[in-house]
Amino acid sequence: MICGFFIAECPILILIGYPLPMTKRALFIEHDHVSLGGPIWRAFQARGYQIERFLIIPEEKFHTPNVTVTFPDFSQYDIIVPMGAPYGAYEDQRVGNWLLPELDLLKRAHNAGQPIFGICFGGQMMARTLGGSVSRAPEAELGWYEIQTDDPSLICAGPWFEYHWDRWITPPLATEIARTKLAVQAFTLGRTLAVQFHPEIDPEVLEEWLAMEGGCAEVQAEGVDPDELRAQTKALLSITDQNAFDLVNAFLDRIATAEVITVN
Numbered sequence: 001m002i003c004g005f006f007i008a009e010c011p012i013l014i015l016i017g018y019p020l021p022m023t024k025r026a027l028f029i030e031h032d033h034v035s036l037g038g039p040i041w042r043a044f045q046a047r048g049y050q051i052e053r054f055l056i057i058p059e060e061k062f063h064t065p066n067v068t069v070t071f072p073d074f075s076q077y078d079i080i081v082p083m084g085a086p087y088g089a090y091e092d093q094r095v096g097n098w099l100l101p102e103l104d105l106l107k108r109a110h111n112a113g114q115p116i117f118g119i120c121f122g123g124q125m126m127a128r129t130l131g132g133s134v135s136r137a138p139e140a141e142l143g144w145y146e147i148q149t150d151d152p153s154l155i156c157a158g159p160w161f162e163y164h165w166d167r168w169i170t171p172p173l174a175t176e177i178a179r180t181k182l183a184v185q186a187f188t189l190g191r192t193l194a195v196q197f198h199p200e201i202d203p204e205v206l207e208e209w210l211a212m213e214g215g216c217a218e219v220q221a222e223g224v225d226p227d228e229l230r231a232q233t234k235a236l237l238s239i240t241d242q243n244a245f246d247l248v249n250a251f252l253d254r255i256a257t258a259e260v261i262t263v264n
Contacts, residue, residue: 024049027077029102031085031121033059034208038200039241040081040119043248049079056098062213069098074109079256082106082122084198088166089124089134103129111263115191115256117248120164123186123194127168130189130263137167137182142222144232147185147197149178154250155186156243159236160197163209167196173261190261193251199244206233 026049028037033055037044041051054072057065065087074080082102087095107129110116118126124134141162149155155178167183170176174189185196206229210216216226233240 024078025076026051026079026081027072027074028053029080029082029122030055031083031087032057032062034212035083035085036200036205036208037081037083038202038205039244040200040248043245044079046245047248047252052077056102065095066097069101071101071105074105074114075112078115079252080106080109080114080116082116082118082125083200084120084122084163087121088136089121089128089168090166099125107263110190110192111260113191113260115251116193117251117255118192118194119200120196120198123196124166124168126189126192126194127171127174127187130174130192131171132169132174134166134168137165139182140165140222141180141182142219142224143229144236145180145197147178147180149186151177154188154247154254155195156246158197158243159240160185160195160199160243161201161206161233161240162197163201164196168194171263173263188255188258189263191256191258193255195247199240199247201233202237202241203230203234206230 026044028051030053037051044051056069057067061067089099092100103125106116106125110130116126128134141164143162144159145162146158147160149157170184170187171189174187176184176187178185183196187194210219210226219226219229
């Protein structure tokens, strides 16, 4: 396996392992220090992509997240994957130093025809920058859910892992693909796919989330037992891993090669 990693305050790429004969590059934008890619990483690697990771907020800045960032050149990558975050995609006062530049860069990349796969907060950012909006939801979705889908060959019904308190209004030019009673779960627009759920979750990724400061308390506050969540995640692993691989393959085969649709 080969994986690159660099952080916003020190943008130096580190390659781990022996280089493989890969020429395609996928940039994973990590907005916090617990954004592992799980089966999503493995699915992209299986399709010949080198995973490169860009961390915006390191652990020591978790409580002071309005950091200044020098982003990598998005045009040097074949795929952009903005990941989740514990912040709101509307919190300009709290994290605007990096949120607003990232929104602009993502819009430019989209309009240039670069494929973008936005996950949870990353999907919310794509909704906002492409003409929709993001706001607080009346309640959280947390745990494993089945969703309603208009295109099961692109987004299957699940189960998918939900972990969010916000929701988006789909951009006017986009095609809504999936939803729950509470929130839109997926849309496409040109070569962008945005999903509200977390296809990257497996037992290792979940454990990273629960181990972070306040992780278990946050889950328990929503009436979810962390141990039951661990057991469900382990029991569903073979299904959810396959769902993640199928989603990445469909994204690469259908969305990443779609007609470019620009937005103002």
